[in-house]
Amino acid sequence: MSSRPIAILGGTGPAGTGLALRWARAGESIIIGSRDTQRAQEGAQKINEKAGNHARVSGMENSAACAAADLLVLTVPFEGQAALLKQLKPAIQPGSILIDATVALATGVGGRASRTLGVWQGSAAQQAAELVPKGVSVAAAFHNLSADLLNGDPALDCDVIVCGDDADANQVARALAAKIPGVRAIDGGKLENARILEQITALLIGLNIRHKGHGGIRITGLPPEAYK
């Protein structure tokens, strides 16, 4: 997979930056996408410096990133998700895989980050699936990794549950998750289950506020094959 560049759309935020850092260190070629080309390039440069030798992170405007990659990771605040996907519809290549990490936090309408908004389609990921061009497969993952921890050096102590209706997209997302040190990837079934993954983020944010931590989740009690 390491020859296939990963475009992280909305990649200058903390979650996108952290994922880019970890994947760059794992040898992946990364494109940071942003509304603003210069901002994308500056972000990419910082990640290259942090990731160390041989890191291959570049920056592009979001549409250009979609033209340059068919493996897309979406890390934008919920309030920008639909507009961005509508804007990118002509740019996303047929056959692309989009991995959505969006969480409909109530902060999008001035509420608390420990609460979520109801999304008509069931989840932000299902909204994404409705908005991408035909032939683009959507998986949901990476909601529950602390951006602070991703942007640091130590291995994480978290599992990533991946949901998606397309077996290939689901598998690609799990392979990406497993490239983050300390992370185990678990197939969480259909895309509709993303609604629960997204809720868990709000729970973890609430725990972080209450207990001053960087909460993550581990799933226990599954056979070893489930974590591969």
Next chain:
Amino acid sequence: MSSRPIAILGGTGPAGTGLALRWARAGESIIIGSRDTQRAQEGAQKINEKAGNHARVSGMENSAACAAADLLVLTVPFEGQAALLKQLKPAIQPGSILIDATVALATGVGGRASRTLGVWQGSAAQQAAELVPKGVSVAAAFHNLSADLLNGDPALDCDVIVCGDDADANQVARALAAKIPGVRAIDGGKLENARILEQITALLIGLNIRHKGHGGIRITGLPPEAYK
């Protein structure tokens, strides 16, 4: 706390039986509540035999159990929760603590156990809070422990997140959780957060079906004080 009996309402099901077994082994005095007195007594007898020496488990009709205890744990299927609480309203003592473990699984209306129903109040626990007599405090906990594992012997590998608006009820529920070997109790804040705990059960059931396991969750990344 060990002098305060715990009444497990709807306690003859797998979750209630498993909690009773673990708490009986921890030295707690348990009352199994059921619609049917004889069924409650038979269930209690089985738990006593399994729990070993000194186990103190008795069985009563649910109303009698409420009259005999002011620490109540509710482990019924969602489709029976509201009716039972309405029926028990005259029996529940003022000042009681009710710990709700109900999950609104779609099985209640013939659907899948990996999906939930929307509850008008936000969660089954919030519905419980609306239905108990005034002066009764509700906490939500124990949704995400595998009944199969609770009914076994080994220590569990799971955390119990407790939600509740009453600090005392929340603390009592956490103390009960911590009496289950292997379980760490975490304060999850307000009762409204129970909606996420309940969703997690559906996610775990889906994972169990998909991967043939007995899934549980651990929360990582919080400071040690959070787990006390």
